Amino acid sequence: MTVMEQRGAYRPTPPPAWQPRTDPAPLLPDAEPYRVLGTKAAEQADPELLRTLYARLVHGRRYNAQATALTKQGRLAVYPSSTGQEACEVAAALALEERDWLFPSYRDTLAVVSRGVDPVEALTLLRGDWHTGYDPYEHRVAPLSTPLATQLPHAVGLAHAARLKGDDVVALAMVGDGGTSEGDFHEALNFAAVWQAPVVFLVQNNGFAISVPLAKQTAAPSLAHKAVGYGMPGRLVDGNDAAAVHEVLSDAVRRARAGGGPTLVEAITYRVEAHTNADDATRYRGDAEVETWRRHDPIELLERELTERGLLDEEGVAAVREGAEAMAADLRARMNQDPELDPMDLFDHVYAEPTPQLREQRELLRAELAAEAEAETGAASGAPEGGHR
Incomplete structure (x- = not known):
């Protein structure tokens, strides 16, 4: 008997009628x-x-x-x-x-x-x-x-x-x-x-x-x-x-x-x-x-x-x-009131425990803000431009 003949002779038992789990x-x-x-x-x-x-x-x-x-x-x-x-x-x-x-x-x-x-x-x-x-x-x-x-x-x-x-x-x-x-x-x-x-x-x-x-x-x-x-x-x-x-x-x-x-x-x-x-x-x-x-x-x-x-x-x-x-x-x-914002708040409430990358970024920003504040103080006191950089 050929493979095709074997397949043609195969008669599976019909499965029971399918029923939905839920009536739609x-x-x-x-x-x-x-x-x-x-x-x-x-x-x-x-x-x-x-x-x-x-x-x-x-x-x-x-x-x-x-x-x-x-x-x-x-x-x-x-x-x-x-x-x-x-x-x-x-x-x-x-x-x-x-x-x-x-x-x-x-x-x-x-x-x-x-x-x-x-x-x-x-x-x-x-x-x-x-x-x-x-x-x-x-x-x-x-x-x-x-x-x-x-x-x-x-x-x-x-x-x-x-x-x-x-x-x-x-x-x-x-x-x-x-x-x-x-x-x-x-x-x-x-x-x-x-x-x-x-x-x-x-x-x-x-x-x-x-x-x-x-x-x-x-x-x-x-x-x-x-x-x-x-x-x-x-x-x-x-x-x-x-x-x-x-x-x-x-x-x-x-x-x-x-x-x-x-x-x-x-x-x-x-x-x-x-x-x-x-x-x-x-x-x-x-x-x-x-x-x-x-x-x-x-x-x-x-x-x-x-x-x-x-x-x-x-x-x-x-x-x-x-x-x-x-x-x-x-x-x-x-x-219409201008809010008072602290840039350091960017790093709060992101993770319960700050990641090393987040702590590094926070310190970088802190240093930049400190340098900017120092430059503004120097400019206000009449120091030469760039003297504090």
Whole structure:
């Protein structure tokens, strides 16, 4: 019998029917983004929560505008505005308990401030003054992450460690649609699902990764559908509906805290302003597109709901706006003060125990600064130029 004949005669026993480990149906997101405002679900929303969300949104919009102005004045090196995305920013901060952790990306300064971090300290990194600018442990807010998606594995690690220690802690990690194209996104979701870590992933799908539209990043039906491949639920929500985002994130946080594992939430929103002050958004999108999204503004959506239900009047609107102006004035005044910086701080808080290279670099800088100070003293006393070199 030939080899081919032997192969043709081989009839293996059919394997048993394959069964998926998990039924994928409950993990699939809704076909349409979940909404609250303008629907019957809004009638069940807590009026006090809606008022709080509204005040935070108005303050957030004014904060974005003031930070953008400070960039134009040279007081900030760069500012990635979250104008138009304030509902995601505020809801993410309010959905967490005090003991929980927030892991923001570089565009999530407003979420950091909404979590309780001082507005000036939140902008210190973008000013170029410090590595972070605030103590992450004080408000349980990780440093603003400029590299895309690198904060996601950190969030999973913290959440997994908390679970192992028996701490009742949830981590909420924020990322943009561009960050979902990074390997860190895959690694974080895979580990989180395998370990059933108490972590919530919030993807703010604002339409563009700088100038790259979502259609050129992925062919998935939605980013929320990616959750199924990792074995976790995916939720799709209107990212400009503050009440809906808060509800979805709060449900995901409760689920994680109860041991239900991670959730991936995709919030459909829009970046109204440019990627940063260094970007010309008119090169890759038209004004008509932006104006369409302006008509779905998160502040106007919530203000309409509140006024129609008699929960907000003109005096209330004016009071909130006055408070926002006071916040902006304080931020402007404090940011216009030149900070006193010590160059030696560059070497602090890098390693718990400085490496030999770091100690060598520190001593080199110390010697250079001492020589510069000596030269300035000599110049002031009238010594010949270069006499102290």
